[in-house]
Ligand code: NAD
């Protein structure tokens with residue numbers, strides 16, 4: 001029987017609560033006769049590691065992850081450590097070190113979830129946002145000078161490469177092609193950003209010629225926020241830069257009911273390195289350590305992990321169990337207006353996997 005090697009990095013805050021819950025659910029799936037097993041290795045990296053060792057993860061951390069089949073990640077973010085230190089020291093170190101250049105963020109309104117859009121049925125909102133995950137505004141290029149003086153300067157230079165844009169466009173067109181509507185929206189800002197974003201548009205048009213069966217359109221990022229709210233059914237697959245997609249996907253998560261539900265995958269499409277799956281939410285300082293976190297975003301991320309491993313039947317089984325749990329308001333956590341705890345939701349999903 002195949003055993004998948006999964007690295008678990010709970011990280012900080014509620015990551016320490018939702019990642020063990022995700023492991024429990026994956027174990028329950030395996031125990032229910034999925035036909036494969038898991039070998040988990042947990043890594044205690046994050047804020048606590050930083051306090052003990054002065055860094056978020058060890059220098060040779062990537063080596064420990066390299067042979068894994070996939071990574072399940074919680075959150076990086078600690079109330080006592082600046083956010084740019086925690087983010088760059090752990091999550092981005094893995095994403096960039098393993099060239100996980102495609103960040104994939106599906107959004108749907110799950111059964112039983114009360115979403116804020118009044119003129120929108122769950123059928124109207126079924127999106128996948130593809131985020132460029134390796135360069136652009138988060139390339140890390142820039143610097144500060146004259147610190148503390150009146151002439152102080154700071155720059156963050158958005159850097160886009162032809163190779164980087166081509167590969168994310170190709171990935172997005174291919175993903176759009178695999179979905180029933182074969183519809184891609186290329187998000188841009190080429191009216192104001194007249195260099196890199198113009199190249200972005202040009203490359204989109206070039207790559208589009210390789211996919212004659214995919215319908216595609218272009219939308220400015222600001223207009224796209226309004227379109228998501230006013231005409232959700234006009235969107236299916238979207239591709240956007242690192243910063244634009246970061247913002248759009250939080251909006252997407254909120255429109256689908258809660259940040260606590262939304263999953264994501266940081267994918268190396270060439271499979272040179274392990275890919276990493278995580279809920280899109282952060283450490284949630286306001287509720288951490290209390291057992292109140294919604295684990296659904298992590299469970300849905302486990303579904304994406306299974307799909308990446310090629311275990312489509314198991315992925316569908318887990319998604320079914322998740323949807324049957326969200327359909328019951330008694331199993332909603334606080335972010336959804338309910339009273340359930342992380343453990344209640346977790347055992348309900350495990351129970352459904354056992355008794356299907
Ligand atoms: P956040 O996602 O941690 O929290 C935003 C709000 O949503 C909070 O009110 C929180 O309680 C709620 N929420 C989030 N996830 C929830 C869940 N699963 N169940 C119930 N409620 C949930 O975002 P933030 O407050 O902007 O960031 C807090 C810290 O997390 C910061 O240090 C930030 O840098 C970090 N962060 C990390 C990641 C990551 O590692 N991928 C992502 C986002 C934020």
Ligand code: MN
Pocket residue numbers: 246247250
């Ligand atoms: Mn974000």
